[in-house]
Amino acid sequence: MPKNPEYDRCxxxxxxxxxxxxxxxxxxxxxxxxxxxxxAEPDEPDKEWTPEGTRLVNGDLVLERPTYDGExxxxxxxxxxxxxxLEVLDFHPMFTGRCPQCEMPFPKYKTPPMHWDCPQCGWRDDSV
Structure with a gap:
């Protein structure tokens, strides 16, 4: 049975x-x-609903200003x-496995040490 097109708007x-x-x-x-x-026609048909304090960026929900318990x-x-x-990624022994000064290899650890200090040249990790 053909429907009246008007019924789609009901x-x-x-x-x-x-x-x-x-x-x-x-x-x-x-x-x-x-x-x-x-x-009822939506107020802004092409805008998607997002929770308050967020917006859509390339389809991803992004916090405009983070809040906790309303604050x-x-x-x-x-x-x-x-x-x-990028410099840390390129030169730090945690990522390279070598001393940035003398290129001495560090042993592989299951969990990385807190301080990366080179016993060969005396280089010290001051980032922590």
Whole structure:
């Protein structure tokens, strides 16, 4: 049975291909339905709903300002610049397995030590 296209905009539309309407399962008797209720249009149709204090960035939910129990949480300052972070990755013995001064290899540990100090040249890890 063909549906009237107007029925897709009705609040009573069950969105079921086998039922035309919740009130009139087989279709109303006349051309015009007396129970027709237009569905409410969203305020911003292309904007997705997000919880308060968040926004969508490339489809990911991102906190605008973190809160705990309704109170704003201060954001910690970044300790290192991106360049300093890359330098640590390139030269620190935890990532390279070698002393950054004399290139002496460090033994492999199951859990890394707290301090990386080189017994060969005396280099000391001052990051901790």
């Amino acid at each position: 609040q009573l539309n069950p969105h079921n291909p086998f039922i035309v309407c919740v009130v009139h399962p087989t279709e109303p008797n006349s051309d015009r339905c007396l129970d027709f209720r237009p569905a 704003p949480v201060p954001m910690p300052r970044q300790q290192f610049t991106p360049e300093e972070k």
